Amino acid sequence: MNPAQLASLSTLEDTLAQHGARPVHAAQLLRAWVQLASTAPRGQDPARFLPRALHTAWHQIAAALDGLATLQSRHPGEDSSERLLVRLCDGQAVESVLLPRGGLCVSTQAGCAVGCVFCMTGRDGLLRQLGSAEIVAQVVLARRLRAVGKVVFMGMGEPAHNLDAVLEAINFLGTHGGIAHKSLVFSTVGDARAFERLPLGRVKPALALSLHTTKSELRAQLLPRAPRMEPAALVEAACGYAEATGYPLQLQWTLLAGVNDGDDEAATLAAWLRGRHAMVNLIPWNHIDGMPWQRPDTGRTVALARALKSAGVLTRLRWSAGQDVDGGCGQLRARALGAAVGATDAPGEALIARPAGRPARIPLVSVA
Numbered sequence: 008m009n010p011a012q013l014a015s016l017s018t019l020e021d022t023l024a025q026h027g028a029r030p031v032h033a034a035q036l037l038r039a040w041v042q043l044a045s046t047a048p049r050g051q052d053p054a055r056f057l058p059r060a061l062h063t064a065w066h067q068i069a070a071a072l073d074g075l076a077t078l079q080s081r082h083p084g085e086d087s088s089e090r091l092l093v094r095l096c097d098g099q100a101v102e103s104v105l106l107p108r109g110g111l112c113v114s115t116q117a118g119c120a121v122g123c124v125f126c127m128t129g130r131d132g133l134l135r136q137l138g139s140a141e142i143v144a145q146v147v148l149a150r151r152l153r154a155v156g157k158v159v160f161m162g163m164g165e166p167a168h169n170l171d172a173v174l175e176a177i178n179f180l181g182t183h184g185g186i187a188h189k190s191l192v193f194s195t196v197g198d199a200r201a202f203e204r205l206p207l208g209r210v211k212p213a214l215a216l217s218l219h220t221t222k223s224e225l226r227a228q229l230l231p232r233a234p235r236m237e238p239a240a241l242v243e244a245a246c247g248y249a250e251a252t253g254y255p256l257q258l259q260w261t262l263l264a265g266v267n268d269g270d271d272e273a274a275t276l277a278a279w280l281r282g283r284h285a286m287v288n289l290i291p292w293n294h295i296d297g298m299p300w301q302r303p304d305t306g307r308t309v310a311l312a313r314a315l316k317s318a319g320v321l322t323r324l325r326w327s328a329g330q331d332v333d334g335g336c337g338q339l340r341a342r343a344l345g346a347a348v349g350a351t352d353a354p355g356e357a358l359i360a361r362p363a364g365r366p367a368r369i370p371l372v373s374v375a
């Protein structure tokens with residue numbers, strides 16, 4: 008069986024049904040795949056629990072699922088994060104990031120159409136969408152390396168641009184995947200379709216909004232192909248969803264010196280967020296030669312965090328996980344393809360607290 012035939016979860020479920028799976032069998036097999044569990048309930052023999060034809064077919068199906076996402080290389084960081092270069096069945100490559108405390112950042116697209124000017128992934132545009140099973144397959148792959156109890160959709164791609172597949176993956180992980188709904192984090196640059204669909208799902212994830220500036224014109228320059236919604240309207244829609252679910256909005260802000268790190272930005276943001284169910288992650292951009300942006304100095308970064316905190320806004324300073332291994336979103340992939348390495352800090356929970364300092368580069372570690 009060709010793995011590409013199973014790239015979507017609905018096709019996988021249809022395939023199981025065609026081989027005689029009743030709902031109880033399908034649920035057991037899907038759990039077995041995503042949780043690395045047995046194909047039969049505890050204490051039962053899979054050969055007796057499953058219809059014979061299905062038991063035979065499952066070996067082929069499982070082998071095809073294994074081919075959806077394979078490990079190309081591993082890049083351990085200094086902070087217990089680890090970047091993974093993941094090969095898809097057609098030879099495309101995406102990145103996943105193992106995060107401290109059982110988190111995993113997954114990619115939802117190969118490439119990205121939003122074109123954020125500080126992001127390597129955005130440079131190539133969209134190469135292709137990932138199927139919902141390819142997104143879940145990154146979780147399965149990661150679970151073979153360490154336990155995963157939280158999944159953030161903040162890797163390569165804009166989840167709102169692949170909405171059906173991402174919502175299907177979220178629903179799957181929140182039902183068969185053993186992951187709490189609040190531990191699934193949908194990240195977006197802001198898209199009306201996402202704000203409409205998220206509240207309708209059976210599994211409602213937490214929400215992260217990559218805002219980066221409160222200024223409409225500046226945002227259009229930094230995120231040139233993001234949907235044109237006014238920043239204030241974006242924040243209002245995102246806070247409304249967060250308050251309906253009870254999970255705080257995570258507002259992401261990549262800091263570029265002299266561009267979006269002014270006191271005026273902090274004042275506007277504080278006015279919008281005061282009293283709302285939201286927190287801000289400030290992410291100093293990680294400078295690498297060849298890009299025009301600068302990372303704000305520590306004093307400026309801390310001053311902004313203090314300004315927000317003193318205005319009553321929960322604020323964290325964050326650093327990209329795996330910075331020490333060319334860790335920005337898209338850089339591993341670019342290196343693997345032999346492209347020149349630029350600089351990027353993708354927004355997202357590939358973002359965790361790290362000490363400041365110029366990262367060292369660590370060579371690619373190939374996986375046999």
Ligand code: SF4
Nearest residue numbers: 119122123126129164
């Ligand atoms: S930062 Fe995210 S949304 Fe922007 S181009 Fe990169 S992957 Fe796309």
